[in-house]
Amino acid sequence: MISNDHVKQWMKLHPVTLSKEDTLQETLVLFSEIADKELPVVADGHLLGVVTLQDCVAHVDKETDIHSIMKTDYEAVSDDFSLNDQKADGRPLYVLHEKTGALEGVIGREEMVAYYEYVREREKGAQQTIQWLKLGFDTAYEGVAIVDEKGIIQLFNDAYSRYVGVSKEEALGRPAADVIENSRLPVVLKTGVPERSQPHRLQGQELVVHRLPIWKDGRVIGAVGILVYEGVSEIQQVLQRMELLHTNETQTKKQVQTRSTVKRSVHFEDIIGESPAISKAKKISRKAAQTKAAVLITGETGVGKEPFAHAIHDMGNRNESPFVAVNCAAIPESLLESELFGYMKGAFTGTRNDGKPGKIELANGGTLFLDEIGDMPLTTQAKILRVLQEKEVDRVGGTAPIPVDFRLIAATNKDLKKLIEENKFREDLYYRLHVMPLHIASLRERKQDIPLIIADQLPKLSAENETRETTIDKEVLERMFQYHWPGNVRELLNVLERMFHLCEADHIRVEDLPEDFREQPQMTESLSEWHKRKQQQEHKLEQKQIEKVLEEVNGNKSKAAKRLGISRATLYNKLSRFNV
Incomplete structure (x- = not known):
């Protein structure tokens, strides 16, 4: 299989060439028409040598033929040569047939420029993919932690950070057993056996987790831990929704709903x-x-x-x-x-x-x-x-x-x-x-929870009223993010129920919002931009707290770390990030 970085994918099949009979003046004319400063001399399809622009200029006033200034020092490669291995000396590459030695093509300046542009676009795409992966990793509701073969945390998402109360910066680079209470990831690393849907107690909360080994080339190189369900009641909710999904009779729906609305404990x-x-x-x-x-x-x-x-x-x-x-x-x-x-x-x-x-x-x-x-x-x-x-x-x-x-x-x-x-x-x-x-x-201090609350409540409203599940426009959420919510979650639930009953065709639109929402100007920032700004505000508050503690302990970083409840390494990382 030919790789995208092999010269065969990029070489010029019909390059400009010289013969031994060409004059110096004819050669200079050819150099004026191309970007390269070196031309191949070819006879019967085989490469004899190369002539450089510098040598031509040096002999322009002399009666010199091409053959006399031709050099046999050139960069010859086969068609499976990778451009990633090319030296950055600017010289052309001459692609020769592996068996016959015939000249198949040339990688000159134009071809290298095209290849580097392709590499830049590929790297740009890779960076975008990495950004999407990071966003998805940290947006996931499930906590995810990935460790290497030594049990050291390499990746740690926001959800897991919230569960254990340890920042990502402090968790990365530390043994999983020191960060995650009752962690069995070290066991999975030793056995190589996955542990799926296992009970796990974390911060006093009963969870359902996956612990999966990561195999490569026949050996375990790491493991991933995933917090799947937050307690038994969440599993029960999933089972009830599946039961509703597979039923068509109204009476059965009523029976399922009756079971789900029986007064129960709050977890x-x-x-x-x-x-x-x-x-x-x-x-x-x-x-x-x-x-x-x-x-x-x-x-x-x-x-x-x-x-x-x-x-x-x-x-x-x-x-x-x-x-x-x-x-x-x-x-x-x-x-x-x-x-x-x-x-x-x-x-x-x-x-x-x-x-x-x-x-x-x-x-x-x-x-x-x-x-x-x-x-x-x-x-x-x-x-x-x-x-x-x-x-x-x-x-x-x-x-x-x-x-x-x-x-x-x-x-x-x-x-x-x-x-x-x-x-x-x-x-x-x-x-x-x-x-x-x-x-x-207050709800205005945690607006990022609004979509989660809505996602939880809409199916409940649909089940209670025996209707199809209602959907909601993104623009409605944007207006909700801008609203100040004086009544907090209670007001959100009331507004949502009102829109649920007033909307047409089981879909909530901006016009279904109360007047207080519709009169607001359109948002000037997206939800992701709002989240980014919120993070920046939190970082500023954290920086001020660190600066205040450092001032109180007269700059003693050991005392400051102890007072802040973090390690010295974490403190140094934060100082570097905040440029303190």
């Missing part, structure tokens, strides 16, 4: 998003779930604080016991205490004769979720504090305390420190709650 994989902000929140939450400490969830209205509370409860060791939620802002102040603490028989006129246990009692052994705790009255705060300290509750109208044991998760969209300054929130209660703080970023 972390049910919280959609892979942005750094939401990945960090999941990581902290998984750690919090393994403890008994109180968790304080903060974030704007509609960011999804309650799903995180449910997921923490579900992953903890109290998941077989009740999860009891109380919205402190939704219950009138006069009824809040009886709702929380319960009441005894005869405590209030018109109440149940046998009394009623409060939410705290109902949460015994499980989890109590106090939503909007920033709206709780000070008097109730004092009683909640006592319950946390004494681990017992007094019903309204009661005389004997009731022992309770529960895990507390609180949430608020308010600045509790500011409320403390305004004497609207107890400082001692704040520190009781602020053991495991968890902040949920």
Whole structure:
């Protein structure tokens, strides 16, 4: 097979040649018509030698024939010679038949220029392919890590980085066992046996993974690890969609949908998003779930604080016991205490004769979720504090305390420190709650999650309404990326459901958007450009943090790396990248 870099693909088949009888003047005329500074002298199809322009000019005033200045020092090659091996001396290549020695063609300046242009275009195409591969590698929802035969990480995508909480820069060049918890990639390197669809525990989360050896020339040169499914519930969702895909009867669809909508626990994989902000929140939450400490969830209205509370409860060791939620802002102040603490028989006129246990009692052994705790009255705060300290509750109208044991998760969209300054929130209660703080970023801080949330919700809406799956225009997403989302994820879900019901032909278009979206000017940047700008902003923030820490430790890089929680090598890499 002839390669694209072989001279046979590029040589000039009918080159300009000289004969022994040509005069010096005729030769100079030929040189004026070509780009090369060397011409072959040929007789009966065979190459006798070459004549250079320099020699012709040197003998122009002399009575000299071509044969007398002809040289036998020339570059002769066979037709399978690779132009990649050509010396950069500018001399032509003379392609000779391997058996007869006849001149088959010439690679001159024009042919080399054409070949180099081809190489540049090929390299440009290769670079574009590499860029696409990088984008695809880092866009993949599945975490992918590739190691060499020594188990050293060579490739590490963004998804895996978010799962383990280690930056790509810090992961590359390190043993997989030091970066990936419970990694079996070293085992696969030794055995050469693939491990497909295997359970794996990572950062407290149950995952399904592939571990595949990479074979080349009969030996294992590396391995790839792929995080496929985030927990059992994601697998169940896939199975349900496959079941729907293979059914045509409406009744069967209803049965499948009924099973999928049965109230179930909320897992972390049910919280959609892979942005750094939401990945960090999941990581902290998984750690919090393994403890008994109180968790304080903060974030704007509609960011999804309650799903995180449910997921923490579900992953903890109290998941077989009740999860009891109380919205402190939704219950009138006069009824809040009886709702929380319960009441005894005869405590209030018109109440149940046998009394009623409060939410705290109902949460015994499980989890109590106090939503909007920033709206709780000070008097109730004092009683909640006592319950946390004494681990017992007094019903309204009661005389004997009731022992309770529960895990507390609180949430608020308010600045509790500011409320403390305004004497609207107890400082001692704040520190009781602020053991495991968890902040949920607003949707405008993680807009890259919008397509994932939509991709998750549209099939659910179609299934619930027994319609064909609805699609959406790219322009709609672009408008959504520009919108500021004051209502966060809750607003996104409401807008999506509204468009789902109003759209024509199962396809959502720009005209289906609410007025607030349609009045916005067209986006001046694409989604990829927005993502690039977002990364640049994150890098600037990281650079400022590094500079601040270096200033605090008087430039001591060892201390700075320790304070930043990274290795010295990673710090030096970041300093080099940021030109600090």
